[in-house]
Amino acid sequence: MTDNSPIPTPIPGGFAHEDEHPLIAIPFHLTLEGTSLAGDRLSMTHLLARAEGTAPAPGTRGIARLRIDFADFSLTLSPEVAVQDVAGDGQVKLMFTDPTGPHLPQLRYVLNAVIAGEIAGMDGVMSYSGPTAPKPAQAAYKPGLRDRARTMGVIALSAALILAAGTVLVNRMTTGVEMHPVFIEAQGRQMSATTGGQLSYLDAEAARGEVVFAITSNAGDVLNFQMPCDCEVKLAANAYEGATLLPSDPILTILEINPEIRARTLISIEGLARAMTGDRTTLQLHDGRDIPVEIVADGTANAAALKGDLFVPIELRAPAGALTEADIGLAGRLRLTTPLLGGLLPEFGT
Numbered sequence: 001m002t003d004n005s006p007i008p009t010p011i012p013g014g015f016a017h018e019d020e021h022p023l024i025a026i027p028f029h030l031t032l033e034g035t036s037l038a039g040d041r042l043s044m045t046h047l048l049a050r051a052e053g054t055a056p057a058p059g060t061r062g063i064a065r066l067r068i069d070f071a072d073f074s075l076t077l078s079p080e081v082a083v084q085d086v087a088g089d090g091q092v093k094l095m096f097t098d099p100t101g102p103h104l105p106q107l108r109y110v111l112n113a114v115i116a117g118e119i120a121g122m123d124g125v126m127s128y129s130g131p132t133a134p135k136p137a138q139a140a141y142k143p144g145l146r147d148r149a150r151t152m153g154v155i156a157l158s159a160a161l162i163l164a165a166g167t168v169l170v171n172r173m174t175t176g177v178e179m180h181p182v183f184i185e186a187q188g189r190q191m192s193a194t195t196g197g198q199l200s201y202l203d204a205e206a207a208r209g210e211v212v213f214a215i216t217s218n219a220g221d222v223l224n225f226q227m228p229c230d231c232e233v234k235l236a237a238n239a240y241e242g243a244t245l246l247p248s249d250p251i252l253t254i255l256e257i258n259p260e261i262r263a264r265t266l267i268s269i270e271g272l273a274r275a276m277t278g279d280r281t282t283l284q285l286h287d288g289r290d291i292p293v294e295i296v297a298d299g300t301a302n303a304a305a306l307k308g309d310l311f312v313p314i315e316l317r318a319p320a321g322a323l324t325e326a327d328i329g330l331a332g333r334l335r336l337t338t339p340l341l342g343g344l345l346p347e348f349g350t
Contacts, residue, residue, distance in 0.1 A: 021045055024114050030094070031065040032056060032081060037092060044108065047081065047094040055092050056083050064094075066103070068110060075110065077103040174338040176274070182265040182283055182316060182332045184323060188234070188255040191225060193245040202241050204233045204252070213239075213251055231255060261323045263293065263316040265334055269305060272297065272312060274336050283316055285332040291322045293334075 021043040030037040030049055035056050039049030047066075061082035068075045079101055085093040096103075143151070193199075193215055200222065201214035212227040227233075236250040245251070263283060267275075275281050275295045283291040293316040304312040316334070 023048060024111050026068065026110065026114060029067045029069070030081075032083075032094075033060060033062050044104075044111065045096055045099045046084070047096075049092050049094065050090050051092055055086050055090060058083050058086055061097060075106060077106060079103040079107075174340065176271065176336050177284075178265065178267055178271050178334040178336070180266040180311065180334075182263050182334050184261065184263045184327045184330045184332070185253075186234070186255050186325075186328050187260040187262045188231075188253040189228075190253050191251055193247055193249045193251060195223065196246050197223075197244075199239065199241055199243045199245055199251070202235075202239060202251075204235055206233075215245060229254065261325065261328060263318065263323065263332070265314060265316065266311040267295070267314050267334065268311055269309075271334070271336055272301075272305070272314070274338070278339065280337045280339060281316070282335045282337065283318065283332050284335055285327075285330060290335075291318050293318050 023041040023043045023046065025041055026039075028039045028042060028047075028049075030039055030047065033056060035054065036052045037049035038052060039047055041048045059082070061080065063078055064081045066077040066079060066081075068077075080097045081094045082097050083092060084095045087093070191212070195215065195217045197215045197217040199213060200216045201211065201224075203210070203212055206212040206227040208227050208230045210227050211224045212233070213225050215223045215225075217223060232255040234253045234255055236252060238249065239251045272295070281293050281295055283293045285291070296315040296317050297312070298315070301312040301314055
């Protein structure tokens with residue numbers, strides 16, 4: 001049976017080793033651990049040289065001084081090398097311990113220039129015959145209409161982003177929202193518990209002079225409360241027969257004919273101080289309406305503030321017609337805004 005497999009082409013002697021790049025004929029000088037060597041061939045990974053005195057022993061390694069002489073200048077590199085082998089005829093084979101070290105760009109340029117024929121060696125001196133003239137300067141770029149439009153668009157977008165960021169920053173510095181909700185209700189006379197106990201009787205349909213609710217106190221007494229007028233009654237959320245009451249807990253509100261609509265909330269002492277010193281107060285409703293309001297603090301608020309309470313009850317007075325019967329039962333929030341420069345600048349929206 002005949003073997004028709006191709007015969008591998010032998011590598012010419014002295015061209016390459018099994019573990020490195022091709023050796024290029026380039027004269028150089030190498031100094032390692034005080035020993036000077038004159039070399040004639042090197043590659044990206046190996047060097048071949050002869051010691052000018054005693055050859056270094058195999059395994060010797062260190063930072064070498066590699067010098068390649070040109071006609072008018074010298075190229076000096078400082079790679080780390082190691083002695084790999086010393087032949088009987090004095091030839092020393094060295095290898096770069098880090099072929100990709102800092103010396104790589106300069107060494108690779110020299111090797112590529114020699115391969116391209118731009119550098120030639122003569123009597124141990126390298127001669128460079130490659131291009132020396134600088135590349136011609138390119139013509140100045142003239143932006144077109146599309147480039148100008150793109151530039152203007154980038155400028156406009158940047159300005160919009162800066163304005164938006166500035167608006168957010170100013171709002172955070174000048175605007176605050178109270179944590180307690182604002183409740184809109186019809187104004188009326190409120191009847192509250194005068195003692196702690198249990199709500200034992202409740203009649204929201206009671207006529208004038210009839211018992212509208214009764215409280216069994218903790219001491220066992222039964223307190224009856226009469227309806228003062230023939231009016232509409234609105235029960236409090238916690239008002240039902242059997243409910244446990246504390247003193248001053250609201251039970252019901254007696255609504256007058258065509259009652260006035262008001263907004264009430266709890267405001268922090270800091271927020272009250274801001275409002276009293278000129279901050280704008282705005283009632284924000286869930287439907288997007290912003291209604292300017294005036295804070296009215298009565299004696300209850302003053303007493304709570306003097307006791308050291310963190311939050312005090314207040315009433316918000318809106319402009320005539322701003323709140324209607326359709327708003328009764330709605331909730332909102334109170335926003336306080338510090339005027340910029342004493343009100344000379346417009347208020348930013350939130």
